[in-house]
Amino acid sequence: xxxxxxxPKHLIxxxxxxxxxxxxxxxxDLSVYWYQQSLDQGLQFLIQYYNGEERAKGNILERFSAQQxxxxxxxxxxxxxxxxxxxxxxxxxSATGQTETQYFGPGTRLLVL
Amino acid sequence: ILNVEQSPQSLHVQEGDSTNFTCSFPSSNFYALHxxxxxxxxxxxxxxxxxxxxxxxxxxxxSATLNTKEGYSYLYIKGSQPEDSATYLCxxxxxxxxxxxxxxxxxxxxxx
Numbered sequence: 001x002x003x004x005x006x007x008p009k010h011l012i013x014x015x016x017x018x019x020x021x022x023x024x025x026x027x028x029d030l031s032v033y034w035y036q037q038s039l040d041q042g043l044q045f046l047i048q049y050y051n052g053e054e055r056a057k058g059n060i061l062e063r064f065s066a067q068q069x070x071x072x073x074x075x076x077x078x079x080x081x082x083x084x085x086x087x088x089x090x091x092x093x094s095a096t097g098q099t100e101t102q103y104f105g106p107g108t109r110l111l112v113l
Numbered sequence: 114i115l116n117v118e119q120s121p122q123s124l125h126v127q128e129g130d131s132t133n134f135t136c137s138f139p140s141s142n143f144y145a146l147h148x149x150x151x152x153x154x155x156x157x158x159x160x161x162x163x164x165x166x167x168x169x170x171x172x173x174x175x176s177a178t179l180n181t182k183e184g185y186s187y188l189y190i191k192g193s194q195p196e197d198s199a200t201y202l203c204x205x206x207x208x209x210x211x212x213x214x215x216x217x218x219x220x221x222x223x224x225x
Binding site for chain 1: 155158211
């Protein structure tokens with residue numbers, strides 16, 4: 001158990017819908033990262049937050065947005081969902097967002113029908 | 114997107130065999146190289162973070178080396194056990210950003 005929690009574990013929804021994925025980092029970690037794992041793709045970095053502020057942005061679609069709240073939990077919002085958005089979404093956390101290890105949560109598996 | 118390549122894509126060895134796999138990454142603008150172990154139905158688990166050229170790290174029967182000048186890292190498993198079966202991921206971070214760029218992984222199967 002990494003100490004990072006993600007909810008829900010599984011999500012099934014329809015095209016065009018909007019969903020919110022939630023992540024709670026390890027106690028004391030200030031930085032949260034979101035990754036997407038699609039079929040036949042490596043883990044793709046989406047976005048990073050540090051202490052409530054966006055720090056880095058990767059291949060995140062405009063239909064997707066995220067935020068980190070004062071209690072340091074984070075939410076990833078996915079809207080106007082398409083079939084291709086079906087993937088495993090991971091959240092990871094680290095202490096400061098620098099070189100150190102990132103600890104991954106169990107992931108949310110999203111299926112868009 | 115920075116290109117991180119891992120080889121081989123998959124590997125099947127017998128219990129007791131030693132094995133190694135490769136991670137190739139851009140040799141310029143290096144900042145850090147991470148190795149993760151990812152078992153099916155679990156989340157990726159950190160093995161090593163390497164930052165210096167020539168670094169060698171060890172954790173039990175697993176070790177890793179780093180060559181930042183030529184842009185590669187090797188992961189070695191000595192005396193493989195069935196519980197070592199997993200996908201091994203490497204991730205490269207450049208000095209121009211915070212993102213980890215992951216390879217697609219090497220899937221290892223160790224049979225008794």
